[in-house]
Amino acid sequence: MNEITRQLRERAKQLLQEGTVDCVIGYAQGSVPMQEQPFFAYTPEEADKLVWTGFCTNNLANFLIKRSGKNAVVAQGCVSRNIVGLIKENQVQRENVYILGVHSPGMIDAHKVQNHFPGKTIVQVEEDGKDIVVQGMDFEERLPRKKFKRDNCFTCTHRNAVLYDEFIGEEGPQTGGGKIDNVAAPWEKLDSDQRWEAFEQTFKDCIRCYACRNVCPLCYCDVCFVDENNPQWVGKSLHEPDVYTFHILRAFHCAGRCTDCGACESACPVGIKMRRLTSKIEKDIRQLYGYQPGLDLETPAPLSLYQPNDPDVAE
Amino acid sequence: MHDKIIAKKDLDSFVRSLAQSRDVFAPVRDKASMGWAQIDSADNLEFDFLNTDFSPKAFFFPQNERLMHFTNSSRDEDGMIMEEEPPRDREQVLLNIRPCDAKAFCVLDLVFCQDENAPDVYWKDKRDKTVLIGLACKAPCPTCFCTSVNCGPHHEEGLDMLLVDLGEDLLARPLTDKGQELAADLQDAPQEAVDQAAGQKKASEEAITSTVDMSKINERPVLEEYEHPYFDRVFEACINCGTCTFYCPTCHCFDIQDETQDEFGHRVRNWDTCMSWLFTHHTSGHNPRGTKKDRVRQRFMHKFKYMPIKLGGAIGCVGCGRCTRKCPVNIDVRTVVNSMNE
Amino acid sequence: MNNPYLPYPVRIQRVEIATEDKSLRTFDFEFIHPEHAEAFTYLPGQFAELSVPGYGEAPIGIASSPTEGSHLTFTVSKAGVVTSKLHSMEEGEIMGVRGPLGHPYPLGEMEGKNIVILAGGYAVTTLRSTMVWLLHPDNRDKYGEITFVYGARTPGMLLYKDLLEEWDARSDVNTYITIDNEVEGWDKYVGFVPQIADQVSPKPDNAVALVCGPPVMIKFTQPVLDKMGWTGDQIIMSLENRMKCGVGICGRCNVGPYYVCKDGPVFTKAQLDELPKEY
Numbered sequence: 001m002n003e004i005t006r007q008l009r010e011r012a013k014q015l016l017q018e019g020t021v022d023c024v025i026g027y028a029q030g031s032v033p034m035q036e037q038p039f040f041a042y043t044p045e046e047a048d049k050l051v052w053t054g055f056c057t058n059n060l061a062n063f064l065i066k067r068s069g070k071n072a073v074v075a076q077g078c079v080s081r082n083i084v085g086l087i088k089e090n091q092v093q094r095e096n097v098y099i100l101g102v103h104s105p106g107m108i109d110a111h112k113v114q115n116h117f118p119g120k121t122i123v124q125v126e127e128d129g130k131d132i133v134v135q136g137m138d139f140e141e142r143l144p145r146k147k148f149k150r151d152n153c154f155t156c157t158h159r160n161a162v163l164y165d166e167f168i169g170e171e172g173p174q175t176g177g178g179k180i181d182n183v184a185a186p187w188e189k190l191d192s193d194q195r196w197e198a199f200e201q202t203f204k205d206c207i208r209c210y211a212c213r214n215v216c217p218l219c220y221c222d223v224c225f226v227d228e229n230n231p232q233w234v235g236k237s238l239h240e241p242d243v244y245t246f247h248i249l250r251a252f253h254c255a256g257r258c259t260d261c262g263a264c265e266s267a268c269p270v271g272i273k274m275r276r277l278t279s280k281i282e283k284d285i286r287q288l289y290g291y292q293p294g295l296d297l298e299t300p301a302p303l304s305l306y307q308p309n310d311p312d313v314a315e
Numbered sequence: 316m317h318d319k320i321i322a323k324k325d326l327d328s329f330v331r332s333l334a335q336s337r338d339v340f341a342p343v344r345d346k347a348s349m350g351w352a353q354i355d356s357a358d359n360l361e362f363d364f365l366n367t368d369f370s371p372k373a374f375f376f377p378q379n380e381r382l383m384h385f386t387n388s389s390r391d392e393d394g395m396i397m398e399e400e401p402p403r404d405r406e407q408v409l410l411n412i413r414p415c416d417a418k419a420f421c422v423l424d425l426v427f428c429q430d431e432n433a434p435d436v437y438w439k440d441k442r443d444k445t446v447l448i449g450l451a452c453k454a455p456c457p458t459c460f461c462t463s464v465n466c467g468p469h470h471e472e473g474l475d476m477l478l479v480d481l482g483e484d485l486l487a488r489p490l491t492d493k494g495q496e497l498a499a500d501l502q503d504a505p506q507e508a509v510d511q512a513a514g515q516k517k518a519s520e521e522a523i524t525s526t527v528d529m530s531k532i533n534e535r536p537v538l539e540e541y542e543h544p545y546f547d548r549v550f551e552a553c554i555n556c557g558t559c560t561f562y563c564p565t566c567h568c569f570d571i572q573d574e575t576q577d578e579f580g581h582r583v584r585n586w587d588t589c590m591s592w593l594f595t596h597h598t599s600g601h602n603p604r605g606t607k608k609d610r611v612r613q614r615f616m617h618k619f620k621y622m623p624i625k626l627g628g629a630i631g632c633v634g635c636g637r638c639t640r641k642c643p644v645n646i647d648v649r650t651v652v653n654s655m656n657e
Numbered sequence: 658m659n660n661p662y663l664p665y666p667v668r669i670q671r672v673e674i675a676t677e678d679k680s681l682r683t684f685d686f687e688f689i690h691p692e693h694a695e696a697f698t699y700l701p702g703q704f705a706e707l708s709v710p711g712y713g714e715a716p717i718g719i720a721s722s723p724t725e726g727s728h729l730t731f732t733v734s735k736a737g738v739v740t741s742k743l744h745s746m747e748e749g750e751i752m753g754v755r756g757p758l759g760h761p762y763p764l765g766e767m768e769g770k771n772i773v774i775l776a777g778g779y780a781v782t783t784l785r786s787t788m789v790w791l792l793h794p795d796n797r798d799k800y801g802e803i804t805f806v807y808g809a810r811t812p813g814m815l816l817y818k819d820l821l822e823e824w825d826a827r828s829d830v831n832t833y834i835t836i837d838n839e840v841e842g843w844d845k846y847v848g849f850v851p852q853i854a855d856q857v858s859p860k861p862d863n864a865v866a867l868v869c870g871p872p873v874m875i876k877f878t879q880p881v882l883d884k885m886g887w888t889g890d891q892i893i894m895s896l897e898n899r900m901k902c903g904v905g906i907c908g909r910c911n912v913g914p915y916y917v918c919k920d921g922p923v924f925t926k927a928q929l930d931e932l933p934k935e936y
Binding site for chain 1: 344346347349361363364365368378379454456457458548551552554555556557558561562570572574583585588591592593639640641642643644645646647649650
Binding site for chain 2: 711908
């Protein structure tokens with residue numbers, strides 16, 4: 001057990017025991033490799049199941065929406081930024097959430113690890129310092145953790161929780177080492193035809209399971225535009241226009257709100273890289289409005305208000 | 316029917332002859348994923364893989380399928396009258412299909428063809444025109460639990476022929492008249508090959524260590540199982556996406572929609588999912604499965620309680636483990652069933 | 658092999674605004690091909706998918722009785738995409754009907770028994786079918802006493818007024834028509850269906866009750882029937898759920914293991930007591 005997990009369990013137990021919170025939302029160890037499970041601890045005994053590892057790839061802010069009672073939640077940088085966003089959008093009340101801030105180790109990309117072993121069945125993956133140890137049915141290999149981090153964790157700018165009631169463990173380095181602008185940059189070099197082609201390539205495998213949407217803490221609309229059936233805005237098929245409309249509209253709906261938590265990419269069963277779309281939007285919002293979502297409770301989101309001097313076009 | 320044998324080096328001519336008058340599909344690797352692709356030779360065939368990422372159910376039940384068409388004009392004399400889409404004009408072969416996926420078709424036959432006089436013609440047409448050549452499982456994965464849901468790594472039900480990988484050779488066991496016909500030119504297998512296949516079957520079955528127990532689920536009345544306290548917890552992590560249902564080889568729920576463009580119209584069916592709130596939403600606004608708990612419970616009750624009651628004991632699960640491997644929040648069907656059984 | 662998804666083409670023969678608030682219209686359909694009329698053999702309690710190409714299908718209870726001839730009657734509430742379109746359609750237009758679907762009321766098992774019908778709002782449609790069928794000279798003698806209680810919000814919301822008059826005038830059926838509140842000129846009953854049922858106090862001995870109405874009516878009728886000693890297997894209800902295929906395949910209308918479309922829509926209360934309340 002790592003140190004953060006130990007401290008987390010201890011604090012969770014205390015919070016539940018004192019009645020400070022009704023529930024602690026964290027992760028429990030998953031039953032398959034590289035996949036911890038969002039977990040809801042209501043009793044001190046259940047708190048003993050909590051873990052904090054590099055396989056915590058969901059965004060727990062998602063589970064705070066429409067939830068009653070007072071909940072503690074484990075939050076690294078991106079998740080805490082989403083909580084800030086939800087508070088600003090009146091989806092979560094600050095007094096009803098107790099944020100257990102953590103530093104993100106940078107989460108492991110299960111798609112990348114699996115792709116490293118094509119055709120092989122992975123049985124177990126364990127973290128060991130700067131490495132991960134991958135065990136298969138008939139092999140074992142040690143890989144450098146850094147190489148298998150999720151793309152968004154690589155370009156992360158806020159690995160420590162930005163808003164918290166208490167911090168579990170020590171704050172660590174803020175950045176993941178990569179440059180976020182380089183993620184968006186490839187699009188910028190392409191002309192519009194090439195962009196469209198690259199876009200089509202990116203989203204061609206979509207099966208419309210909506211895991212990306214449902215795992216996202218920004219997608220809390222009562223009725224999503226793709227589900228609305230009177231009138232029906234979008235067809236339900238896998239035809240390109242239907243699929244693309246879904247992804248483009250969803251990405252734009254998240255503009256100025258997305259914290260680049262990467263939960264959508266981790267959840268996607270076919271490994272679509274949604275961030276190819278969202279990273280460009282993130283960059284535009286940052287450069288045009290000087291805004292990064294979820295860093296404080298005061299600054300209004302740029303697309304939620306109108307100002308006469310709003311910028312028009314990206315440079 | 317005698318077991319036959321075919322050397323892997325002779326497989327190419329076997330595939331080529333199959334492909335002469337039929338569309339042949341097989342699991343083929345595309346980078347790290349295994350998908351179904353049309354083949355006309357044995358070039359890309361693989362024998363060491365777990366299973367395809369997606370179940371082959373789309374061969375008989377495509378994610379989007381046109382059922383009928385109509386002329387979208389009430390001025391036209393024949394307008395606004397639905398006409399059936401034409402049936403398939405060629406036979407097809409699914410080669411190297413895993414036994415669990417073939418078993419799933421047998422379960423779905425009970426659903427789609429429950430009414431002999433009016434079966435789902437779209438499903439039945441494709442089923443009738445398809446030959447299934449299975450490939451027994453050599454190395455089941457830790458998430459496989461087929462042996463506890465009426466299936467197994469060498470399960471023969473639903474297959475026309477079962478292939479067992481013996482290294483240099485494949486044992487070919489014809490199981491139906493169609494299978495017999497395709498194996499007609501193959502040589503009879505020597506006893507030692509038959510024994511080897513039997514040994515492999517035993518070893519594969521023993522390699523499956525995951526199990527589920529449904530004994531108490533079967534005994535309990537519907538309402539008692541429905542009110543099981545476990546359902547108060549299992550849904551918590553669920554995000555209500557459709558991943559499990561889309562990957563599942565026995566999930567068969569669908570929506571029917573009309574699509575029109577100018578003078579043409581189609582009635583189309585699309586996969587749907589019980590995970591979606593819209594699935595059961597009444598026009599009045601009332602929703603009989605309005606909460607996430609209701610929907611998660613429905614999925615597991617449907618597979619492990621309702622289907623066995625409705626389909627003479629058939630379980631809506633073949634133990635392929637896809638839902639567990641693909642779930643973004645690690646809802647593990649084995650844990651769910653065993654907890655439902657507590 | 659019959660394609661269960663293929664609707665029979667029909668022509669709208671008659672459209673009538675059925676209620677004062679114009680939310681309901683009654684449609685008569687005639688089959689375009691006589692062999693389809695022949696193939697469409699149904700009994701009261703069954704439903705069909707009304708199929709409007711380009712818009713979709715809506716499952717609606719059949720309001721006509723097979724004793725009335727080969728046309729079909731449906732009374733449709735304007736609610737969703739399909740029914741809204743239907744409300745804009747006119748006599749002579751062509752669309753489709755797919756069915757008959759589901760099980761009818763157990764008319765055979767009901768023979769020799771007294772029959773109590775409790776209907777509220779526009780759920781009366783399949784009970785109209787039932788009444789017409791029961792009162793037909795071929796059938797009336799097979800059944801005992803018939804009691805028909807039907808309530809609507811206002812006089813203008815009552816459906817099938819001509820028939821109601823006719824039944825009211827007959828001596829072989831006890832008709833109780835009621836509205837929610839007193840209105841000038843109204844000389845029949847006033848009060849909700851459960852209250853009237855309480856007043857009428859139908860006896861459960863050798864009797865069957867068909868209960869159809871909005872959930873709130875069902876909820877308050879139940880204790881009234883319980884008090885009089887009715888048992889679950891004597892009370893027959895008709896359920897509604899969202900449907901698509903209508904033939905037990907598409908998976909959405911189930912109540913426990915049973916599909917409302919294929920195994921229902923008619924269930925006894927005793928059956929429903931053993932099932933989840935997912936309707």
